[in-house]
Structures are given as structure tokens and as C-alpha cells.
Amino acid sequence: MAGFVAGAPVSAAVAQIDPSPFGEHRRALSLAEMQTAFDFEPVFRGNVSLPVYDYTAHGDGSEFNVQRNRQAFDWVDIAPARNAIPEAQVDLSSELFGVRMKFPILIAPTAAMVPLHPEGEIGMFKAATAAWNTLMILSTNTSTPVAKVAPSAPGGTLWAQFYPQQNLAATQQWMDTYQNAGCNGIIVTVDQQAAYYERSLQNRNLGGRVRTAGLGQGARGAAATLTGAARYRVNPGRLWYTWQYIDAVRKMVKGPLLLKGIQDPEDARLAIAHGADAIIVSNHGGRSMDYGPSTLEIMPEIAAAVNGRIPILFDSGIRRGADIFKALALGADGVCLGRAARWGLGAFGPAGAQRLIEILQRELVQVAAAAGCAKLTDINKTRVKINFA
Amino acid sequence: MLRRKLDLLRPAPEKRELINADDETIVAKETRFPAGVTSRRQAIGVTGTAVCASLVGTAMPALGAPAQTATPLREPTPPPALAPQADLVNVLAYEPQARLVLGPQKVAPILGSDRTVTDRITLRPRVNIPTRDLDLTSTLFGDEHFAPIIVGPIADQKRFHAEGEAAMARGASAAKAAMVVSSDASLPLATIAQAATTPLWLQVYANSPKVKDVLAEASAVRAKAVIVTLNAGTSASGPATPASARIDWSAVDAVVKATSLPVIVKGITRAEDAKEAVAHGAKGVVVSNYRGGDAAALTGTLLFVAPVVQAVGDQIPVLVDGSFRRGTDILKALGFGAKGVLIGRPVMWGLAAYGADGVQGVVEMLQTELARYMCMCGRPSLASVNSSVLRVHAALPPARINGG
Structure with a gap:
């Protein structure tokens, strides 16, 4: 007996002790425990398969731009207010093309929500509407037809997004479908002309979905018959976009026409010249172009170019109320939630999406109150300090 | 119990x-x-x-036998498996494959990158500018180049692949890229020229005693240009010259006198040196901080390009080498006014891991990436690329805790 005891492998025994003995009680947090938008992401990640998660998370190329979108919020400080006001005095309501908004927050168009949650786009629309009638923009790559989504949340406002279709008849068909379903605002996405997702390719290598159909980076060589960008193995499908096309779409859209993906003051001026009613300053959440600037960095120069002529919406990287405050201070009239809203839906379904929107709304009110801003027009450049150059 | x-x-x-x-x-x-x-x-x-x-x-006397000396009980590690080339998603993914094939010692001279400068530069995306007819071709020293990406000179490539420069030339030709052959190549120049269908340039060390023979050989195989590497001693294996050393222009003069081919001076980092190179008969310069022998000199060269282009860019083409790993890096060099970039380590990674196919893969990947970013910046041709495609940022304040 003594021998056995003496020979007991002390170090081996120590190695067996669980460094976190309560680990087996680890669990996913419940909806009631969600404190910030960030809390939703791990729950969402646990709910869906890796390709579905990565489809929401990934960005173009090295994802430098995805990271920079977030970093840029650290490069702007909110100036301490001399006189904070009570939250009850804060009213951030506004009107955007006839739509009354209690908060300057919209749901950005993002594709295929049914893989996130069975209720998909309908669930998201119900959630957005339940969260103080938050306006939702439906993606052209929706997994639920617009005719089913639009009537699913009475009282809500649904706008629709689409990618340019070179065929004008096909474009007209899209417009008819959207406008007949009751989508007044039309968003045309003009960025992401030749994006490429390395992360999704890695997934393919791990046994995920193959996403390399057609000409891609994986394709080698080039047929002698190819011309232009295709010679360099770039998919030319979206390389035809022109401002003349925007002119043509302008004539088809009865309501407001918004151009999404504007990242340059010159493009902002051109958008106005070609009849856009508003622009969305967006780099597609880092999914459009690697090594592009963050949207927050370019916001001041675009706001200067637009000079109040049309409303500017902002997206890419919003996770907190303070982020929204900074975007508004640098000239945005409203912000769109893309990934964050998807986290909410994917984590807890419509209730999660609603809760996430409400968290950001509340955070924004808290920040505005602390900064002494009672209304939207009080949130301006004087309330922040810009540290980037 | x-x-x-x-x-x-x-x-x-x-x-x-x-x-x-x-x-x-x-x-x-x-x-x-x-x-x-x-x-x-x-x-x-x-x-x-x-x-x-x-x-x-x-506290008790142990009755068991004393512990024996430790024997390694490692689980046998699986043999290194080379990834299928089609699985590599970017150029940087070739580096670990080369390491797998070569082992830590042999791979050491071709490891590493310095992309800290490149992270301070962002590109300017534009919309609604048609780029379907994208054209990356340009004319350098009388030859049309498919893309402004050239395989750079690396000595003794049999160190990394059994077929050495011959496989490199086949790969570069398959990717329609010109190639610079080192005068310290492991194969005769004629053999390499036989494998190539794209323009070959020959690199020489200005102070090397065999420079005359090498130049004669270059003319014999119809090389299209000669690159003189400054301040790199007399061979790739020789001692490095300190960065502060004065440039020996008489050696450049000797090369210019000894050949009818256009002479490109490689190793320029300052505008005044570039002007001097033109005065000494250079028909092109390569902005580079390569100083021979040691692999330590890796500082990014991107920010050296603009001053050199300003000094001599209207007279001769300015090329650049040093840590180009992504198409975005190359577009940045073009934005600063470079007419082309030389790729060194990445093509060696490709060669070491996959032979000629690897070289082709690396070069084509860079071509494709460059093409994609030119499309997204609304630049349909090399002539339309200028400094307005770039934003150079100050060193930014460190990120704080905003990540959640």
C-alpha cells in the first residue's frame, strides 16, 4: 500500500486537475443575459455551421478592411459633455423619405437569412418592426420572396436592395416585383465589383461548400479567346456598371433611390448628379475591397462633398451605440446594421434580433444623454475628436 | 469504491x-x-x-524501483503532407508549403516579408467605372508585358528545386511573365533561355570579375536587358555591403560600355542616386534595398518609390522589389509611379513546393489580385493608375478596448 502511494505520479495527478473545474457547467448565455451586441456573436456561432457563420463574418481578401472598420471607431473620441442630460430628454426621432423613425437605425440588406434561423427574413422584419418600427432593407439575395416578407409585419416599412442587372428589361422586372410588393425605397448596390473571399476558400479546403465556380483565383491559365479582365482570371460579371445605368434605374423607381457602396467624395457628387435621393456610405462590411479605408475615416470628406443636399446613411462595423453616435457626429443621418442584426437573428431568432436592435437603440440614447445631445441635430462634429489622418 | x-x-x-x-x-x-x-x-x-x-x-521510503531515465514517448508525427496547390488561397500560403518541402535550414534564405508599410496605405475604391476591358499590358525595353509583374533574380535556384532555373523559366513563361536570371544561376544561361518563351533579363554584379563573359552570354541568348545590382559585392554568397557605402558608379559605367543591351540599375533608394544612374547611362532603375548575401534587409520599399519616380520617372521606367505579397501591394507601388514589380521570395516558395506549376500559380495569383483591385478602384489600364488611387496614413493611435 505504502509503495503504491509513494509511487503515485504527483505531476501526473496534478496534470489531471481540471484548470477550470466548473467548466462542465459552461453554457450558452440566454437571451435575457445579452448585454451588448457582441454577446450575440458566440451564441450565433454556436447555432450555425462554419460555412454559414463565415458567410456572415468574412470579408474580401485578407480582411484588413473588416478589421479597419472596427478599429476606426477607436480613432474617434466622444468629447466629454459639460452638461449631461437625463435620458428621458433625448429624442432622436427623424423622418427619412416620409418614414418616421424613432431612432436613426435601419436594418441593412443582407443575403439568405433562412440558414441563420428558420423564420429568416420574415423573422427579421417582424423583429425590426417590433423594435420601434425599425426600417428594414430586404436583400435581393433573400431566401424568402419579397411578396411573403412585405406583409408579414403590419405597420413595418420594408425597402429593397438589388444589384445592377445589365438587361434593362430584367431590371424593370425587379423594380415591378419590389414596388408591387410595397417596397417604396430602392437601394442599388454599386460596390463589390470583383470581391473574393479567401476565408470561404479555406472552408472549401476543410470540406465546406465549394464556392469556386467559374473564373476565380483558383482558376489557372487563361484561354486565348478571353479578353479584358477575364484574361486575368477576374469574373467580369459586375465590371460593366455605369452611371448611365443609374440614370435608367432612376426612371424606373417611383420612390426614393439610394445608392449603396459610395466610398469617395467624387462618387457622392456623381450620385447626386445622377438622381440618387440618398447614398449609403458603405464598404459592404469589408466585403467589397481589401485594403480599402474604413467607412468612418471617409465619412467627413463625403459629408463635406454632399454638404447636406441629400441624406447620408452609414454602415460597416456598427456594434455599439457609441459607434452610431460617432458616425452621426461625422455627418451620417442614419446607420444600417448588417452583421450585428444577423447575429441577433442567428442567436435567438426574431426575439434576439429585436433585443439586439433595442440594445443599440438604448446605448445610443445613453451616449447621447451623456454627451448632452437632446436631438439628432445636436450630434455633430463638435461632439467628437478625430484622431486619424 | x-x-x-x-x-x-x-x-x-x-x-x-x-x-x-x-x-x-x-x-x-x-x-x-x-x-x-x-x-x-x-x-x-x-x-x-x-x-x-x-x-x-x-514522507515514507519508496519501495518501488527508482524512476528510469525518460525516454521520448512522442506520438509519431504524421509525415508532412503538401497541400494540393489548388487549395492555396493566397501567395502567403505558399510559404509554409516551401518550408515543408525544404526543411527549416534550406528554406531560411527565402523566408519572411515586411508588409508594415503596406498596412499604412489604403486604396481608394470607385464605382460605376466600367473595367471589363481591363488591360494590364505595358511595354518595357521594347517588349510587351502581360502584366507589370516580373520574376526577380535569385541565385542558385537548385538550392530550392532540382530543376532550378529551368523550372522557374517554364513557370514564368506559362504565366506570361518576364524573368530575371541571376548571374549566379545554377544552370547555364542557354539552358534557361531554352525553357523560356517570355523576355529574359540578366542580372550581374557590377564588381564581379566574370562580368564580361556573362554579358557576352546574355547577348548570345538574346536577353532583353541587363540588371546591375549595386552594393551587393561580387556574388550572391559574398559579404553584404553596408547601406552607407558609396555607390561605385565606375562599375556601372563598365557594364554600360560592355553591352548594347539596356542596363537597369538595381538597388536605388534615393532620388539623387537615381539621377546619377541616369547620368551613367541607366535605361531603368529598380528601387530596392537588397544588399546581397544577408536576408535581413527586408524593410518595405514602397515609400522610396515616389521620390525616385519624381526624380527620373519621366526619363526611364522605375521598377521596385521588396515584399510584394498581394495584388494590393503591387497596386500601391504602381500608384506611387512604379512601372512594374519584381517578385523574389514568393516565386521561390512556388518553385520549391510545386516546381514550374508553383511559379505559375504564384505569378498568376498576383496578376489576378492586381487585376481585381484595379477593377474595384475603377482603373481600367496601367496608364489610369496614379497616386490618387492611394491614401497614405499617418501611424495611427493604437486600438483601445472597443472589440467587445
């Missing part, structure tokens, strides 16, 4: 060896919970007892 606990404490001899094994993973692996322990909690209870028991045991 007690009996089972005691059984667990029985020191099996092979386990005792592990006490001395200085490797946590082995210990953890070999002391898996025995059968019968069903949960982690139960196991903690058991080990708790074991620890107490052992503490008691230390």
Missing part, C-alpha cells in the same frame, strides 16, 4: 517514466482518465485523492 481508487493509484512502470518526461502534452495524453471514471468531476475527486496520497507518500 475505495478499491477502485487504490487501483488507480497503482504506479504502472511505464507511467512512472512519464514523471520525468519533460513534456506536458505527453503527460496529459498518458494520464487519461481510466475506464470507469465517467465524468470530469468524478476524475477530479480521484486525482484529489491521489495528490493527498502522494503527499503522504513522500
